[in-house]
Amino acid sequence: GAVVSQHPSWVICKSGTSVKIECRSLDFQATTMFWYRQFPKQSLMLMATSNEGSKATYEQGVEKDKFLINHASLTLSTLTVTSAHPEDSSFYICSAFRGGGLVNTGELFFGEGSRLTVL
Amino acid sequence: SQQGEEDPQALSIQEGENATMNCSYKTSINNLQWYRQNSGRGLVHLILIRSNEREKHSGRLRVTLDTSKKSSSLLITASRAADTASYFCATGEGRRALTFGSGTRLQVQP
Numbered sequence: 001g002a003v004v005s006q007h008p009s010w011v012i013c014k015s016g017t018s019v020k021i022e023c024r025s026l027d028f029q030a031t032t033m034f035w036y037r038q039f040p041k042q043s044l045m046l047m048a049t050s051n052e053g054s055k056a057t058y059e060q061g062v063e064k065d066k067f068l069i070n071h072a073s074l075t076l077s078t079l080t081v082t083s084a085h086p087e088d089s090s091f092y093i094c095s096a097f098r099g100g101g102l103v104n105t106g107e108l109f110f111g112e113g114s115r116l117t118v119l
Numbered sequence: 120s121q122q123g124e125e126d127p128q129a130l131s132i133q134e135g136e137n138a139t140m141n142c143s144y145k146t147s148i149n150n151l152q153w154y155r156q157n158s159g160r161g162l163v164h165l166i167l168i169r170s171n172e173r174e175k176h177s178g179r180l181r182v183t184l185d186t187s188k189k190s191s192s193l194l195i196t197a198s199r200a201a202d203t204a205s206y207f208c209a210t211g212e213g214r215r216a217l218t219f220g221s222g223t224r225l226q227v228q229p
Contacts, residue, residue: 006161032214034216034217036216041224042221042222043207043219043220043221043222044162044207044219045219046216046218049216091159093161093162095216095217097214099214106213106214108217110161110162110164111161112160112161113159113160113161115159
């Protein structure tokens, strides 16, 4: 199956610093990627939709200036948590959409997640 | 936003027993998927059931779908300790993001 890679898999940072998480589709091009956040023992909550070459679409309640998303190429989307604070500590998971040969066909693939701990 | 609720939130069983998890959703769907997540890891796709299907099997997994009740269930038969994980149902299709249920944490005691 298709592979989506996230890096780093875990990161610890000091409060006030910025952290960048990368999401790469390794063997396919993904014009659309999604970023989720998951707090302990909770479900995945969609943060934003990342479209290659255009601005990301953020879900209600997600601060676009705090969670910067850049989808600069067809295989890479990045999420930057700016001025991170302890409440931003979470598990961040990306998914990438691989289109099928027909309109409205395709499949989503998930990265392994990145655990952010802000001290 | 979450599509719906799953129950139970947590389930603890002995190896060899069956585990049943239920999922309810809110909107009309074309398909529903089930995922597994080991602690601190990414998601593993288990099975997809289409809206015109009522039941689907894959190995020890059995999924049912009742669109009139907007509910689905996942049955794991003859559970193993390695089945310990969280299980999520999810809806959504095409280029849209998946919306996940609240999840069931399954603990299988050896």
